[in-house]
Amino acid sequence: MPVLRVSNLRVMYGQKVAVDGISFRIAPGEIYGLLGPNGAGKTSTIKAAVNLVEYSGEIDLMGMGRPRGNLLNNVGAVLETPAVLEALTVKEFLELVASIRGVDGRRIDALVQAFELNEYLGAYISTLSQGNKQKVAIVSALMHRPKLLILDEPFNALDVKSARILKDVVQNHRRDGGAVLFSTHVMEIAERMCDRIGILNEGKLVMEGTTKSILEQARAGSLEEAFLRAIHAEEEVKEIAEAL
Amino acid sequence: MRGRRLTLERALAREILYQGYTASRQSGLRPTNPMRSVSRANTMKYVLSAIWLIALIGYSFALRFERATPLGMMLLFFGWGGILIVSNLLPASYAVQGSSYMRDALYLLPIDEGGLEPTFARAFISLIDYPLVALLAGSVVASAIIGAPYPFLGTIFGIEVAIIAIEVTIFAFSSASKSQTKSYAMRALSAFLPLIFVMFMISPTYFMGIDVSRYTLLEFLPLASGAFLYSPVGVAFTAIWAALLGYYAYTRLPSAALRILHASSPAAIAKRVRGGWRIIRSRTLAILRADIQMSVRSVMISMLVVPFVLFVIFMMTTYTTPPAVLGAMSAYYGIEIAYFTIFVPYSLYAIEVRGAAAMRTLPVTRVSMALPKALLLLVVYYAFEGAFSAAMAFRGVGPAYIVPLLAGFLAPASSIPAAGIMFERTLREGGSLGTLQAILNFIMISLLVGVPYGIYYAVLYVTGVELLGIASMVSAGALEFSVLMYLLSRYG
Numbered sequence: 031m032p033v034l035r036v037s038n039l040r041v042m043y044g045q046k047v048a049v050d051g052i053s054f055r056i057a058p059g060e061i062y063g064l065l066g067p068n069g070a071g072k073t074s075t076i077k078a079a080v081n082l083v084e085y086s087g088e089i090d091l092m093g094m095g096r097p098r099g100n101l102l103n104n105v106g107a108v109l110e111t112p113a114v115l116e117a118l119t120v121k122e123f124l125e126l127v128a129s130i131r132g133v134d135g136r137r138i139d140a141l142v143q144a145f146e147l148n149e150y151l152g153a154y155i156s157t158l159s160q161g162n163k164q165k166v167a168i169v170s171a172l173m174h175r176p177k178l179l180i181l182d183e184p185f186n187a188l189d190v191k192s193a194r195i196l197k198d199v200v201q202n203h204r205r206d207g208g209a210v211l212f213s214t215h216v217m218e219i220a221e222r223m224c225d226r227i228g229i230l231n232e233g234k235l236v237m238e239g240t241t242k243s244i245l246e247q248a249r250a251g252s253l254e255e256a257f258l259r260a261i262h263a264e265e266e267v268k269e270i271a272e273a274l
Numbered sequence: 275m276r277g278r279r280l281t282l283e284r285a286l287a288r289e290i291l292y293q294g295y296t297a298s299r300q301s302g303l304r305p306t307n308p309m310r311s312v313s314r315a316n317t318m319k320y321v322l323s324a325i326w327l328i329a330l331i332g333y334s335f336a337l338r339f340e341r342a343t344p345l346g347m348m349l350l351f352f353g354w355g356g357i358l359i360v361s362n363l364l365p366a367s368y369a370v371q372g373s374s375y376m377r378d379a380l381y382l383l384p385i386d387e388g389g390l391e392p393t394f395a396r397a398f399i400s401l402i403d404y405p406l407v408a409l410l411a412g413s414v415v416a417s418a419i420i421g422a423p424y425p426f427l428g429t430i431f432g433i434e435v436a437i438i439a440i441e442v443t444i445f446a447f448s449s450a451s452k453s454q455t456k457s458y459a460m461r462a463l464s465a466f467l468p469l470i471f472v473m474f475m476i477s478p479t480y481f482m483g484i485d486v487s488r489y490t491l492l493e494f495l496p497l498a499s500g501a502f503l504y505s506p507v508g509v510a511f512t513a514i515w516a517a518l519l520g521y522y523a524y525t526r527l528p529s530a531a532l533r534i535l536h537a538s539s540p541a542a543i544a545k546r547v548r549g550g551w552r553i554i555r556s557r558t559l560a561i562l563r564a565d566i567q568m569s570v571r572s573v574m575i576s577m578l579v580v581p582f583v584l585f586v587i588f589m590m591t592t593y594t595t596p597p598a599v600l601g602a603m604s605a606y607y608g609i610e611i612a613y614f615t616i617f618v619p620y621s622l623y624a625i626e627v628r629g630a631a632a633m634r635t636l637p638v639t640r641v642s643m644a645l646p647k648a649l650l651l652l653v654v655y656y657a658f659e660g661a662f663s664a665a666m667a668f669r670g671v672g673p674a675y676i677v678p679l680l681a682g683f684l685a686p687a688s689s690i691p692a693a694g695i696m697f698e699r700t701l702r703e704g705g706s707l708g709t710l711q712a713i714l715n716f717i718m719i720s721l722l723v724g725v726p727y728g729i730y731y732a733v734l735y736v737t738g739v740e741l742l743g744i745a746s747m748v749s750a751g752a753l754e755f756s757v758l759m760y761l762l763s764r765y766g
Contacts, residue, residue, distance in 0.1 A: 080635050084702065103637040113631035117458070117568040121547050123632075128553045129560030130636045135551035152547040154458070171635075 031093050032057050033178050033209035034079065038087040041074040041233075048074040050233035051087070056178070056209045061200065063220040064213040066230030067261055072213040073110050075230070076182045079211060080107045092177065103131060106171030107180040110213075112163040116156035120147060120166055123155060124173075131174040141169040144195055161187040168196060179203055181212035185219065197223065217253045227253075231261040286397040288312050290366045319362055319401070323408035326358050330412030330429070334419040343485045345501040347420070348428035351413060352497060353474025355432025356439075358405045360468050363440040366401050367447060368461070394531035409433060427500045427512060432471065434519040439467055441523070441530040448533040458571035465575050469583055557638065562646035565622045572625055581614040585658045592665050601675045604666050608679035609727055611662060615655050616689035616723055619647035623697040630701050640694060641763050647690045655683050674740050678730055681744050684751025685726040691758035692719045698765050722758075726751040 032055040041049040049071040056062045064072045078085040081098040091097040097105055107113070115123055124138055142148050145165040150158060155166060164187045171179065179200065185193045200210055200223065214220050220227055221241050229237040229244070237244055237260040241253060248256035258264040292312050330351070337347060413429035443464045450456035486492050486501050493502035496515035502508025554560040569575055588607040595603055626633060626643075633643070663676045696715045730747035734740065 077631075082631055082634050099639040100637045102635060105635070107635045109631060109635075111631075113629065113635050115564065115568060115629040115632050117571045117625075117628075118564060119547075121551075122564065122567055125551055125553055126560055126564045127636060128551065129555070130557050130638060132555075133553070135553060138551060154455075170632075 032090075033060075033092055034211060035090040036075070036079070036087070037090075039075065039078055039089065040086045041071070041078050041083055047233050049078065049085070049230075052228075052230070052233070052235040053087075054228050054235065054238060056211055058177075058207045058209055059204055060225045061204055061210040061212070061223055063224035063227045064211070064230060065215075065217070065220055065227055065257055066213075067263070070230040070261075071233040072230055073182055074233075076107075076109070076180055076211065076213060079180055080105060082109075103174060104177045105180060106174065106176035106178070108164070108167045108171045108182065108184050110182040110186070112160075112167035114155050114163055114166050114170070117154070119152055119154055120158070121151040123166060124170060127170040128173060133173045137173050137175075138169065141172055145169055145192055159187070161189060161192070164188055165192060172199065175208075177208055179208060179210045179212070181210065183213055183215065185214065185216065217257060221253045229257060229260040236260045283393050283396050283400070286394060287400045290397060290401065315365075319404055322358060322361070323404040326354065326405065327408040327412045330354060330409070330416050330425065331419070334416035334425060337416075337420055337425075343487075343501070344422070344424050344503070345486050345498060347422075347424040348431070348497060348500045349474045351416070351425045351428030352432040352435070353471045355409050355413070355429035356436040356471035357432075357468055357475060358409060359402055359433050359436035360440065360471060362402050362405050363398070363437070364443070364464065364467060366398065367440055367444045367464075391528040391532050395528035398527060398531040406433065423503070424500060427516070428497075430516055431497045431500070431519070434516070434523050436471065437523040437527065438519065439470075441526045443467065444530045444533050461572060462570055462575045465572070466579065469579065472580075473583065473587070557642055558645045558649060561638070561643065562649060565625060565646055566650075568625045569621060575621075580617045581611060581654060581658055584611055584614050585662065588662060589665055592662070592669060597670050600666060600669055601671045604671055604675045605678070608659060608662060609682070611658050612655065612679070612682055612686050613720075613723055615651060615658065615686045616693075616719060618651050618654050619644075619690040620693045620719075622647050622650065623693045627697065627700060639763065640698070640765065641759065644690050644694050644759070644762060647693075648687060651687060651690065652683065655686060656680075677740075678744055678747065681748055682727065682730075682751070684748060684755050685723050688722050688726075688751065688754040688758055689719050691755065691762040692722050694762045695758070695765055698762075722754060725754060 034056040036055070037053045038051050039049055039053070040047070040051050052071070052075065054062065064075060066072050074083060077083045079089055079097065080102065081089075081096060089096055091101055091104060094101055115126070118126070124142070127133075128135070128138055142151070145168060147162065147165055147169065150162060155163060158166070164184070168184065171181075181200070184196060188196065197219075200212075204210060204225075212224075224241065226238065226240055227244055228235050237247060237256070239247065244253065244256050244260075245251070248259045250256035250259055255264070258267060333350070333354070337350075342350075409429050409432075413426040416425035417423050443460075446460050447457070447464070450460040486498060490502070492498040493505065493508045494511055496519065499508050499511040499515060503512065554563065588611060591603075591607065592600060659679050659682075663679055667673075667676060696719070699715075726747045729750045730743045733746040734743035737743070
């Protein structure tokens with residue numbers, strides 16, 4: 031049974047269609063990468079997957095239905111804009127999350143040390159850099175060892191060491207049978223980490239498969255080339271570069 | 275604003291509004307449209323100005339039949355004038371806190387900082403343009419209706435004091451902006467500012483009878499001097515104080531407004547904390563703890579304090595009201611305290627709008643989010659109503675007046691699921707609610723809270739049986755609370 035099943039997902043903001051009827055599944059022990067240009071619908075898909083935006087279609091978590099309420103204890107999410115409560119200190123926020131998730135202090139200690147947040151436990155989250163806010167969100171998403179990790183551009187603001195730790199944590203999570211849905215702009219990361227990739231463009235899933243099958247489908251030598259072909263931007267990029 | 279040329283002044287005013295009203299309230303759930311948010315803030319300004327204009331004129335008709343003293347009238351209009359200015363400028367002054375966006379953007383442009391001072395001042399004044407017109411026009415008409423200048427003078431003093439108070443707040447914000455702790459403390463303190471004016475607005479009966487004509491020394495003091503307009507000294511000092519305060523408010527405005535440029539985000543101070551993790555096993559208590567921690571660091575503290583302020587005023591009143599009429603007055607005071615406790619859940623929900631995404635990704639339901647509010651409301655309700663009832667019992671008021679107040683908890687409790695549904699709507703709208711919808715929601719909550727009390731009085735009137743009235747009120751409250759809780763759990 032898939033950990034996450036998305037069927038005919040559609041997200042609209044007013045009249046604007048952000049996600050237009052996409053479907054995909056993520057199996058246990060699988061990392062699924064969402065690629066796409068800015069505004070393609072990656073973040074909206076991820077927000078729908080944790081029930082943060084209204085949507086039509088179906089999202090099913092482990093055969094138990096829509097991911098909301100207590101079901102969300104099977105999910106750990108790191109959003110593009112870190113979902114934290116900024117008026118709290120790092121310690122207060124992690125204590126709140128631990129209380130709600132029923133996690134003990136040893137697990138948090140280990141994560142706080144790994145992401146080098148112990149210096150900032152008494153600092154208000156609002157004063158942290160984007161990278162440190164991201165780390166707080168990562169710790170809160172990992173502390174309960176969720177079955178599904180949802181990561182939206184998780185490496186964006188992270189320093190090299192923390193990014194590496196997160197990559198290793200994600201790989202270990204997969205090895206232990208966990209599933210991961212993550213979005214990124216960085217092709218190398220997608221190529222190296224993902225078992226399967228879905229390329230989004232203008233809200234539609236225009237290509238899907240393993241890296242190998244995507245390269246074959248697009249008749250491309252690299253994922254970057256395949257990506258540009260999938261979103262029909264290869265010629266445009268060449269023209270713009272020449273004009274500049 | 276569409277179709278009008280975008281001047282630097284207009285762009286600054288727009289940015290101040292955005293930073294003050296909406297940037298600090300983003301929920302992170304869905305993309306927000308800044309122009310829509312700014313436009314809503316502007317609409318609110320127009321609507322409030324119109325309401326104030328009508329209210330000032332309406333009040334003046336009522337005052338013709340009241341036995342109000344000159345100072346009583348001035349205090350009333352002082353409150354109405356001051357609160358409109360403060361409520362429009364205070365959120366804008368929050369733009370000073372922790373926001374360096376405007377400075378960063380403007381410093382990249384070839385503009386001299388000195389030249390920006392009047393531009394910033396005009397941008398600030400544009401935030402209160404319609405309110406100023408409404409207040410001046412309303413108070414002039416009110417003075418004409420009453421046939422005395424007290425409404426106009428009270429309003430003028432209210433406007434001036436409000437602007438000076440905002441300027442002081444901005445300077446204080448600016449000096450505290452480097453430390454987040456000080457910044458939060460200042461924000462919480464500033465939240466009490468509107469209460470000064472609100473106190474004069476919501477307690478007119480208390481202030482209306484203040485007669486200072488025997489205390490002639492007061493004719494040298496600002497505002498109070500207006501009560502002595504029959505003497506040349508009173509007239510002179512009223513004119514001098516109005517001119518001095520106006521001059522001070524006007525001349526300080528440019529430098530206060532420019533403080534926005536010097537605002538900086540507080541730096542994170544590496545701060546180790548002693549002691550282990552304090553992980554509460556009860557979700558309800560953990561959420562309640564976080565709600566309170568966030569509230570005391572925000573302007574929401576003022577909403578939490580409103581019932582307390584009322585409680586203090588009414589407690590004072592119980593000692594100045596003759597016991598014979600205290601019984602009849604107790605219901606009015608007690609229900610008003612109960613009514614204002616609805617600010618408790620409302621403010622806790624409001625504080626959760628920012629960072630709503632954080633809570634939504636956690637395994638909590640809407641009902642489990644409502645429980646901490648219910649718990650706090652229960653404590654606040656019985657602390658205030660209990661103390662108020664005890665004070666009345668001590669003064670000889672019988673149980674027939676006290677028991678309904680103690681049994682009426684479920685009436686304000688219904689405001690919890692109602693506010694919950696309302697904030698669900700807010701979040702769907704991207705974190706800011708439409709003006710009309712906000713007004714309708716407020717009316718809806720007010721009516722909901724009033725229904726059980728209304729039923730109590732109706733049953734009492736029809737049957738004359740106290741116990742039946744109380745039972746009907748409790749049943750209606752329980753039914754209302756249950757239905758709304760069910761709707762909240764099913765919402766969305």
